[in-house]
Amino acid sequence: MNLSKPYLTTRSLQPENQETPIQFIKNNIISERLFFRRNHFSYPNLTYSSYWLPVNGHVRNPQLFSLQNIMSLPSKALTVVLECAGNKRSFFEPKVFGEQWEKGAISQGVWKGVPLKTLLQLAHIKEGALEVVVEGYDVGKRTDTDKVYSYARSLPIEKALHEDTLVAYEYNGGPIPFKHGFPLRLIVPQWYGMASVKWVKQITIVNRAFSGPFQTVDYVYYPKKDSDEGATPVTTMRVNSSIKKPLDREILTTGVHEINGIAWTGKGLIVKVEISTDSGQTWTEVKLRNKDQYSWIDWSYDWEVAEKGEYTILSKATDSHGRVQRKEPYWNRKGYGYNGIDRIKVKVE
Ligand SMILES: Nc1nc2c(c(=O)[nH]1)N[C@H]1C(S)=C(S)[C@@H](COP(=O)(O)O)O[C@H]1N2
Numbered sequence: 001m002n003l004s005k006p007y008l009t010t011r012s013l014q015p016e017n018q019e020t021p022i023q024f025i026k027n028n029i030i031s032e033r034l035f036f037r038r039n040h041f042s043y044p045n046l047t048y049s050s051y052w053l054p055v056n057g058h059v060r061n062p063q064l065f066s067l068q069n070i071m072s073l074p075s076k077a078l079t080v081v082l083e084c085a086g087n088k089r090s091f092f093e094p095k096v097f098g099e100q101w102e103k104g105a106i107s108q109g110v111w112k113g114v115p116l117k118t119l120l121q122l123a124h125i126k127e128g129a130l131e132v133v134v135e136g137y138d139v140g141k142r143t144d145t146d147k148v149y150s151y152a153r154s155l156p157i158e159k160a161l162h163e164d165t166l167v168a169y170e171y172n173g174g175p176i177p178f179k180h181g182f183p184l185r186l187i188v189p190q191w192y193g194m195a196s197v198k199w200v201k202q203i204t205i206v207n208r209a210f211s212g213p214f215q216t217v218d219y220v221y222y223p224k225k226d227s228d229e230g231a232t233p234v235t236t237m238r239v240n241s242s243i244k245k246p247l248d249r250e251i252l253t254t255g256v257h258e259i260n261g262i263a264w265t266g267k268g269l270i271v272k273v274e275i276s277t278d279s280g281q282t283w284t285e286v287k288l289r290n291k292d293q294y295s296w297i298d299w300s301y302d303w304e305v306a307e308k309g310e311y312t313i314l315s316k317a318t319d320s321h322g323r324v325q326r327k328e329p330y331w332n333r334k335g336y337g338y339n340g341i342d343r344i345k346v347k348v349e
Pocket residue numbers: 035036037038039040041082083084085135136137138151179180181192193194195196197198199
């Protein structure tokens with residue numbers, strides 16, 4: 001009997017940042033126990049007996065929704081991959097500061113809720129609305145100032161009105177687990193995880209660009225080390241793939257081994273995953289499974305290896321917008337959006 005089971009990998013305890021042991025996960029619907037946790041502050045103190053969600057700002061009919069109101073509106077359930085923009089940060093060369101995530105700042109499951117669009121329509125957005133600001137209940141100090149901030153992010157109005165941008169209240173068929181945003185969490189398919197605000201406190205429609213620090217200081221690509229020149233906001237996920245099996249530096253015997261992993265993108269669908277077992281000299285297209293609109297796909301390849309030696313195995317995904325993983329990731333000072341071709345090394349003896 002084998003009783004061993006995977007646990008989260010701890011990156012920091014306060015605030016709590018833990019990654020999913022993606023290499024050991026077979027199921028594509030991640031349970032609460034193994035869902036990565038990414039927090040900027042301590043968990044909020046909420047009193048649920050009086051939970052109301054205001055939708056206000058640049059609107060004609062400001063609203064105050066009860067949870068019951070929200071749950072009585074037409075809902076939808078979507079399987080969505082959430083990837084932290086800092087996923088794989090530890091692989092950047094030269095290295096960058098920030099949580100040193102490996103491959104596990106990513107998870108997915110089924111989120112159910114009401115489209116944000118429905119709430120915005122009930123509030124009657126006024127002409128000239130530019131962005132929708134979503135604020136969480138968690139607050140704290142940042143390292144760069146003494147001011148206290150809440151975690152808040154904005155979405156451009158088009159993305160806020162997208163029919164699959166949800167104010168979610170269920171995860172995998174139950175209430176959203178507390179650490180993942182109970183009772184209400186924004187879910188923004190195709191964008192990096194920072195957009196999916198947990199513990200939603202307030203939704204405000206604005207007619208100018210929102211400039212909170214999680215919008216204009218963090219979650220910005222800074223291509224230069226010493227200046228902010230060329231800064232662009234972090235939004236949709238880049239095309240990406242991860243090898244789950246074998247493990248990096250695993251020792252194998254000659255014979256047939258399954259190489260498997262996942263691939264995902266924030267634009268369109270994954271259309272191709274290629275594997276190389278000879279450091280990139282030759283590539284083979286592999287089998288793809290379950291192409292769902294917003295979820296990762298599984299891929300696998302049976303590798304027959306007859307000769308002993310060391311092998312570098314690579315995986316490279318292509319999406320339906322023709323975006324392909326490159327060998328060199330796009331280096332940026334804060335280490336977001338790493339999507340270099342995935343690489344492991346094994347020894348066959
Ligand atoms: N309120 C709030 N929402 C938040 C965050 C946060 O710190 N506070 N972190 C964001 C980031 S950067 C990511 S990657 C995801 C992580 O979600 P999880 O902790 O459920 O995995 O939540 C996002 N939403």
